Amino acid sequence: MEELVALCKRRGFIFQSNEIYGGLQGLYDYGPLGVELKNNLKQSWWRSMVFDRDDVEGLDASILTKPSVLKFSGHQDTFTDPLIDCKNCKARWKADQLKSSNCPSCGSDDLTEPRPFNLMFKTAVGPVEDKESFAYLRPETAQQIFTNFKNVIDSTSKNLPFGIAQIGKAFRNEITPRNFIFRVREFEQMELEFFVNPGSDEEWHKKWVDLRVKWWKEQGVGQENMELYDVPSKELAHYSKATVDIMYRFPHGLEELEGIANRTDFDLGSHSKNQKELNIKAKVMSNNKSNSRLAIQDTDSKKWVVPYVIEPSAGVDRGVLAVLNEAYKTEELTDGKSRIVLALRPHLSPIKGAVIPLKKNHQGLVGLASKIKKDLQKLGLGRILLENSGNIGKSYRRHDEIGTPLCITVDFESLDDNSVTVRNRDTMKQKRIKIAKLKDSLTDILK
Numbered sequence: 176m177e178e179l180v181a182l183c184k185r186r187g188f189i190f191q192s193n194e195i196y197g198g199l200q201g202l203y204d205y206g207p208l209g210v211e212l213k214n215n216l217k218q219s220w221w222r223s224m225v226f227d228r229d230d231v232e233g234l235d236a237s238i239l240t241k242p243s244v245l246k247f248s249g250h251q252d253t254f255t256d257p258l259i260d261c262k263n264c265k266a267r268w269k270a271d272q273l274k275s276s277n278c279p280s281c282g283s284d285d286l287t288e289p290r291p292f293n294l295m296f297k298t299a300v301g302p303v304e305d306k307e308s309f310a311y312l313r314p315e316t317a318q319q320i321f322t323n324f325k326n327v328i329d330s331t332s333k334n335l336p337f338g339i340a341q342i343g344k345a346f347r348n349e350i351t352p353r354n355f356i357f358r359v360r361e362f363e364q365m366e367l368e369f370f371v372n373p374g375s376d377e378e379w380h381k382k383w384v385d386l387r388v389k390w391w392k393e394q395g396v397g398q399e400n401m402e403l404y405d406v407p408s409k410e411l412a413h414y415s416k417a418t419v420d421i422m423y424r425f426p427h428g429l430e431e432l433e434g435i436a437n438r439t440d441f442d443l444g445s446h447s448k449n450q451k452e453l454n455i456k457a458k459v460m461s462n463n464k465s466n467s468r469l470a471i472q473d474t475d476s477k478k479w480v481v482p483y484v485i486e487p488s489a490g491v492d493r494g495v496l497a498v499l500n501e502a503y504k505t506e507e508l509t510d511g512k513s514r515i516v517l518a519l520r521p522h523l524s525p526i527k528g529a530v531i532p533l534k535k536n537h538q539g540l541v542g543l544a545s546k547i548k549k550d551l552q553k554l555g556l557g558r559i560l561l562e563n564s565g566n567i568g569k570s571y572r573r574h575d576e577i578g579t580p581l582c583i584t585v586d587f588e589s590l591d592d593n594s595v596t597v598r599n600r601d602t603m604k605q606k607r608i609k610i611a612k613l614k615d616s617l618t619d620i621l622k
């Protein structure tokens with residue numbers, strides 16, 4: 176973990192947030208390369224969820240959430256962690272962090288009983304701060320998918336099964352954020368709510384577990400580093416009938432990367448008006464004052480059905496940590512030296528190709544290099560960088576460390592023969608190719 180954290184800081188992937196004022200615990204900022212990597216991971220998810228399927232639509236809903244939404248979702252009452260205080264040193268712990276009855280910080284056994292601590296952040300909406308104005312920062316992106324269920328079906332004429340996908344920030348006031356970007360207080364989620372006919376939910380649950388494992392493998396996460404955890408019933412969230420967690424061997428241990436839950440008809444049922452008429456199977460909160468019936472009319476029987484929901488919910492930040500961990504390698508070279516290489520899947524690499532003129536600021540070389548950069552950039556395959564550093568060896572090392580799949584060197588011969596040297600990150604092999612062929616090389620490697 177230390178090596179990854181150091182690389183992230185040195186090369187501009189991830190920084191401690193508010194660092195110049197001493198930092199703010201549990202928050203991180205994504206730097207110039209981190210933002211590209213994170214965007215690429217999100218894009219890959221969006222492509223597989225929305226573009227590659229015709230049964231999923233996207234959404235981007237608000238973060239600030241009305242308390243009634245989170246009351247009827249059950250979060251106001253149950254979204255808590257057990258908090259224990261050490262009366263001696265005042266340290267605070269989540270109960271499951273204590274391995275004995277002593278404080279891990281000072282060793283004292285003078286600890287409080289665990290008490291529920293609600294993880295949701297509150298804020299005020301509008302200029303007057305009172306009990307009417309308070310709102311929550313959403314603790315998951317899911318709820319606004321449920322509250323928009325009717326808007327989406329009315330505007331897209333979807334029939335079951337279909338899904339709504341969303342990527343966005345979520346906030347949890349974790350008692351002890353830890354392990355770099357693994358457990359933070361502000362993070363991003365990629366969530367799909369997939370609505371199915373009751374009765375077909377268990378089959379869809381299995382299908383989604385398989386699809387999600389396959390997707391993580393396509394992002395470079397090794398099967399050998401993933402394990403499925405069937406969450407025991409006493410640990411299930413209040414809305415869940417069954418949950419399978421995809422666990423990943425993070426540098427600090429085996430922990431949850433993504434959860435795939437069968438949320439039944441709990442959420443749509445809870446947010447619906449006239450619940451009695453709807454034959455909801457899950458035990459929902461009653462007396463809802465919402466003005467909407469979150470159900471769908473069966474095209475044949477004309478009966479109103481409250482769909483069951485399968486929810487694959489993945490953390491973007493945990494995903495970034497997993498793909499960085501998988502990609503980070505130190506390799507011994509034949510000349511006795513070693514190199515650090517970030518063998519990211521090329522579609523995730525922050526920079527797809529670096530165009531490097533052999534001599535810094537040389538008019539002819541830089542002119543040709545910038546023309547190549549512009550032409551490749553137009554292909555829309557991701558970021559192409561003009562690297563006018565004049566030091567080829569150093570540039571190769573830097574681009575190995577940040578995971579750039581191709582380095583393209585423009586030398587004096589290039590001015591005459593319209594060819595460049597292309598170096599492959601993984602094999603370190605160099606090939607002379609025509610400039611006109613660069614497009615194919617880049618497209619091939621990004622496949």
Ligand code: ATP
Pocket residue numbers: 315347349356357358359360362364431432433434488489490491492493
């Ligand atoms: P954990 O048990 O690790 O606290 P959770 O079961 O509460 O996680 P979910 O509510 O299932 O998590 O959220 C879905 C996903 O959101 C998780 O699989 C994880 O990737 C991500 N996530 C949840 N909490 C955090 C956090 N504090 N920091 C970063 N990512 C998080």
